[in-house]
Amino acid sequence: MTTRTSGHTQVSGIFPHLAQVAELGPPRSEIGVGALMPWAGSLYVQNYNSHQEASGRGVSLRRIDSDLSMEIVPETLGVDGTYTNRFVHYPSNQLVIGPHVIDTEHKIRTVPELQPLRVCGTSRHLSDPDNLVYVLCMEGELFELNVHTLECRQVADLNVELGTAGVRGEIHYKDCYTSFGRLVVCSNEYHEPDWAGEQAEGRLAEFDGTAWRILQRKPFTTISGRHEFGGTIFATGWDQASAILEVFTEADGTWTTYRLPKASHCFDHKWQTEWPRIREVEHERLLMDHHGMFYELSPWAYGGRIWGVRPISTHLSALADFCSWRGMLVLGGDNASPSHGLNPTTAEPQSGLWFGKTDDLWQFGKPSGWGGPWWLSAVEAGQPSDPYLMTGFDQKSLHIENQGDRTANFTLEVDFHGHGRFSRYTTLTVEAGASTHHAFPPGFGAHWIRLVSDVDTQASAQFFYN
Helix, strand or coil, X not given: CEEEECCEEXXXXXXXXXXEECCCCCCCXXXXXXXXXXXXXXXXXXXXXXXXXXXXXXXXXXXECCCCCEEECHHHCCCCCCECCEEEECCCCEEEEXXXXXXXXXXXXXXXXXXCCCEEEEEECCCCCCCEEEEEECCCEEEEEECCCCCEEEEEEHHHHCCCCCHHHCCCEEEEEEECCEEEEEECCCCHHHHCCCCCCCEEEEECCCCEEEEECCCEEEEEECCCCCCEEEEEEECCCCEEEEEEECCCCEEXXXXXXXXXXXXXXXXHHCCCCEEEEECCEEEEEECCEEEEECCCEECCEECCEEXXXXXXXXXXXXXXXXXXXXXXXXXXXXXXXXXXXXXXXXXXXXXXXXXXXXXXXXXXXXXXXXXXXXXXXXXXXXXXXXXXXXXXXXXXXXXXXCCEEEEEEEECCCCCCCEEEEEEEECCCCEEEEECCCCCCCCEEEEEECCCEEEEEEEEEC
16 A cells, blocks of 8 residues: 655555665675664664675665654765674663664764674673673674774684684674673574585574583574563574574573474575564564564563463565664565676665554464474484474464384373473374374464474474464
């Protein structure tokens, strides 16, 4: 639907005059909306190209005012690169976005050491949060930045600390987050060898100020939370079997793996995931964008378990960030990339902003997807699988394949309370080398479901929801 708002044309929440458009080049890369941040009355839009300044020009920081006028921030004209970070440093009351530090009067300073790098995350400092922040870059460089003096020094090379492949491996670090005495970082490396199990380059890892610890050797895309409020840290990733939600709870000091459906296999590559985020878009409520599906997410955990995970809708958009601004929900995409001539039908780098309200998301695609706890997985007798999301979908079915050499009985256990209390639903017997299918009756639902085998075997278990 096309209407006029404040003198500007909008089409279904999209204002053409606010499109983010880069130079034609050459080179001719992309312009994605890497970070959206309301600040001091305005909305800052930090764009990115595909790989540092040399991959495309014209992606400088932009500022949108309440009358929906937009300008390229003059101080950042010509500062082109791959920037997707945004963080408010409350002790100094400054915004860190891209390589820039912005005060409440919109005075902008640029950090020269960060300008040529692919800046992907900013977070609180473990030991000096009043003066310093951590800044993570995509090739694994980790910096300490003094937000007052702009002194910037590299404190770690994560390719060394976490054993990743470095620039020659096109490593893809994505995000960082600090809370509960730990700095958490992630990368989402995922190519054919990762899918085939020949390598595991993706990482989810944490640092306690002294030592690094690898939590998962799988691709992860974002890490978020509300610091001390709620007592949780969330990280999203995936593997062959399903989408993954990894959750740290302060109450017991541990990480728990939850599994969610994939809404599309179009996100099964490190480049195609971009930066799907977890953000607070309504008061004390989180919105999670994960593998082509939006979810409600509560920051609270009770008894060390999360309750409030519910699917909202599916989508195909590559959304690198979203936020609330002046009562609106704003989504920032990465819509069109000529990819240096590899996409012959796309001529101009451009991306749009969508303006609406949070409840509009329920009008997007119906929640549907597939996945499960096992994909050609080694299964230990009596050991429950990771819990898999079951709530919020209509038709539900399960396929189990027993790749072992003896018959296995697979017990399905459901958690209809939502807080980790599972009870037996049914048991499916599957002969060696065979598979079976189970269709859940209409109206059947629970928050989580898991499987338990009575023998050691290799198995796949995949749920299909629509």
